[in-house]
Amino acid sequence: MTGIDRRAFFKQAIIAGSALTSLNAMAQAPAKVAESDPQAVALGYKHDTKLADGKKFPKHDASQACHNCQLFQGKPDDEWGGCAIFPGKQVSGHGWCSAWIKKPG
Numbered sequence: 001m002t003g004i005d006r007r008a009f010f011k012q013a014i015i016a017g018s019a020l021t022s023l024n025a026m027a028q029a030p031a032k033v034a035e036s037d038p039q040a041v042a043l044g045y046k047h048d049t050k051l052a053d054g055k056k057f058p059k060h061d062a063s064q065a066c067h068n069c070q071l072f073q074g075k076p077d078d079e080w081g082g083c084a085i086f087p088g089k090q091v092s093g094h095g096w097c098s099a100w101i102k103k104p105g
């Protein structure tokens with residue numbers, strides 16, 4: 001293997017390794033809950049709290065979102081995170097459902 005071949009080989013190996021790491025991370029990330037999921041429909045879950053049905057859920061307020069819900073398992077600034085109501089799935093940090101409970105503090 002010449003010096004150039006070796007460099008090209010290592011470059012390819014690094015690119016392939018990075019791609020595999022990304023694929024692995026994607027494969028391990030829990031699925032995002034679908035708004036059409038029967039439980040999501042029952043709870044009025046929306047990925048965007050502004051799209052919640054205010055007629056059906058009159059206590060909803062646009063300031064309520066998953067990121068400030070006690071049941072959200074992500075960090076407050078996470079785009080997506082776990083939720084105790086939807087085990088094994090992720091909800092949007094900007095989402096909302098009728099099980100919203102104000103996070104203390």
Ligand code: SF4
Pocket residue numbers: 045065066067069070071072073083084085086091095096097098099100101
């Ligand atoms: Fe979002 Fe809270 Fe409803 Fe879970 S329970 S979907 S964190 S509002």
